[in-house]
Amino acid sequence: MPRTDPARPNPLTRRRNPRPSSRTHSRPAPLSQPARLADKIGMPEQKKFTIAHVTHEAVEQIGGIGTVLEGLMTSPVYQRHVARSILVGPTGAAHLSADPHHRLGPHGELLYSSIDRIDRLGLAIKFRPIEWAFNVNIVYGTRKYNSHDGRRGQAEVLLINISRIDPHRLAVFKHRLWEAFGLDSSRYESAWDYEEYARLAEPAFYALLALLDPRELPCVLISHEFMGMPTVLQAVLEGHQQFLTVFHAHECGSVRRIIEEHPGHDTMFYNVLAQARRRNRFIGEVFSGLEHQFRHVLVSLAHLCDGIIAVGDHTRDELKFLNEPFSKRTVDLVYNGLPALKVNPDSKLRSRRMLQKYSRTLVGYTPDILMTHVARPVVSKGMWRDLKVCHELDSLFAEHGKTGVLYILTSGGGTRQPHDVLHMEHTYGWPRHHRVGYPDLVGPEIGIWRDVENFNAHHEAIQVVLVN
Numbered sequence: 001m002p003r004t005d006p007a008r009p010n011p012l013t014r015r016r017n018p019r020p021s022s023r024t025h026s027r028p029a030p031l032s033q034p035a036r037l038a039d040k041i042g043m044p045e046q047k048k049f050t051i052a053h054v055t056h057e058a059v060e061q062i063g064g065i066g067t068v069l070e071g072l073m074t075s076p077v078y079q080r081h082v083a084r085s086i087l088v089g090p091t092g093a094a095h096l097s098a099d100p101h102h103r104l105g106p107h108g109e110l111l112y113s114s115i116d117r118i119d120r121l122g123l124a125i126k127f128r129p130i131e132w133a134f135n136v137n138i139v140y141g142t143r144k145y146n147s148h149d150g151r152r153g154q155a156e157v158l159l160i161n162i163s164r165i166d167p168h169r170l171a172v173f174k175h176r177l178w179e180a181f182g183l184d185s186s187r188y189e190s191a192w193d194y195e196e197y198a199r200l201a202e203p204a205f206y207a208l209l210a211l212l213d214p215r216e217l218p219c220v221l222i223s224h225e226f227m228g229m230p231t232v233l234q235a236v237l238e239g240h241q242q243f244l245t246v247f248h249a250h251e252c253g254s255v256r257r258i259i260e261e262h263p264g265h266d267t268m269f270y271n272v273l274a275q276a277r278r279r280n281r282f283i284g285e286v287f288s289g290l291e292h293q294f295r296h297v298l299v300s301l302a303h304l305c306d307g308i309i310a311v312g313d314h315t316r317d318e319l320k321f322l323n324e325p326f327s328k329r330t331v332d333l334v335y336n337g338l339p340a341l342k343v344n345p346d347s348k349l350r351s352r353r354m355l356q357k358y359s360r361t362l363v364g365y366t367p368d369i370l371m372t373h374v375a376r377p378v379v380s381k382g383m384w385r386d387l388k389v390c391h392e393l394d395s396l397f398a399e400h401g402k403t404g405v406l407y408i409l410t411s412g413g414g415t416r417q418p419h420d421v422l423h424m425e426h427t428y429g430w431p432r433h434h435r436v437g438y439p440d441l442v443g444p445e446i447g448i449w450r451d452v453e454n455f456n457a458h459h460e461a462i463q464v465v466l467v468n
Helices: 034-040 064-073 076-081 093-097 124-134 167-181 192-211 225-237 253-261 265-278 294-300 313-320 345-363 383-399 418-428 444-457
Strands: 049-054 082-090 108-113 137-146 152-161 219-224 243-249 307-310 369-374 404-409 462-467
Touching: 049 192, 049 225, 064 082, 064 152, 076 082, 082 192, 082 225, 124 137, 124 192, 137 192, 152 192, 167 192, 167 225, 192 225, 192 294, 219 225, 225 243, 225 294, 243 313, 253 265, 253 294, 265 313, 307 313, 345 369, 345 404, 345 462, 369 383, 383 404, 383 444, 383 462, 444 462
Parallel strands: 049 082, 049 219, 082 152, 219 243, 243 307, 369 404, 404 462
Antiparallel strands: 108 137, 137 152
């Protein structure tokens, strides 16, 4: 494991773009009264774990990771063992242009923002040195979670605007990644997904230290997928004294790319995986070009973490297929637990009737069979397979005098505004019909709609509705 050079200066105590110094500098002192900050934001005094989650869904729930975080924050079991949860991520363009009171979402409370000159807790004394050293802005506050089943939760939110980060410090950090881990950032700098989280790593690391009292250390630092790995590597470089690192695999990005691009998709891959593991071969020996994919390279380094958890059996097996160090690590299974509405037969039948009525408005008949698929608009989610299955079912339905509707719920353009949805409905009959261009079809939604439109033109017993 790489060690930190004790003579390397602390970046928080140096001027911007200085000449290297051989002097050792100490970190800024932690909060003198940690319980006071916890009390002000409604958190209990530290007697349990403090967990920092690095994620792209710190404010806005976009996909599966956001749903998992909601499940964690509102879980009574999680709450019994965790005193503080801090969601860490970069500020997006929407957050920068938003009203200050909405920077942390509809259920957020803004406590500090150097962008807006807000400091309700006196945190500037801690945050300003970090902002000055890295040329970043910090936004901090809390976010409330209200699950559908009535459970409540709360988390702190730490966002960092890295759009103008000091290039010299960033270059030094990337050089250290190369020296310690062989991670060549110059190959991936054109990919913003890589660059954004590489920029986040150091200021996020020091901002977390500024928020935490020594009694709360070590903090458990969780990288949700590849996004948190640069921050984890920063913690590894610093010697693991302040943080225990965990990689939370919601998927294995290396495998997703292979499955999406190969014509055999998952049928090919899992047969190959089984054969390769029997021969003690790893993914790079079977599939070429993976070294050009930054997600693969970052996730392949996750074996350096103190702990590794995966959401399912297949994901665990895929991680162990990445390289030999991974194959020797214990990967704990932590299945996703999601908040669920309480339902009964009457409520299910009522919902079915509502959707049948809506279907009649859209497709002109009341379907006997309702099918749904909620997923992100990517090949590996298998929407292409839905259409193949429906193609085979169409003649069977017709033979037995049955009809069906498949609803595909997906979005490549975020959550649409209610007034835009109403306008599309009234103008051209969305979601039965679509037009290319926001607020309607964007990105991968366009290809899915073309497949759906072609399917609908050649089938009668089953129709597909794309809800984006």
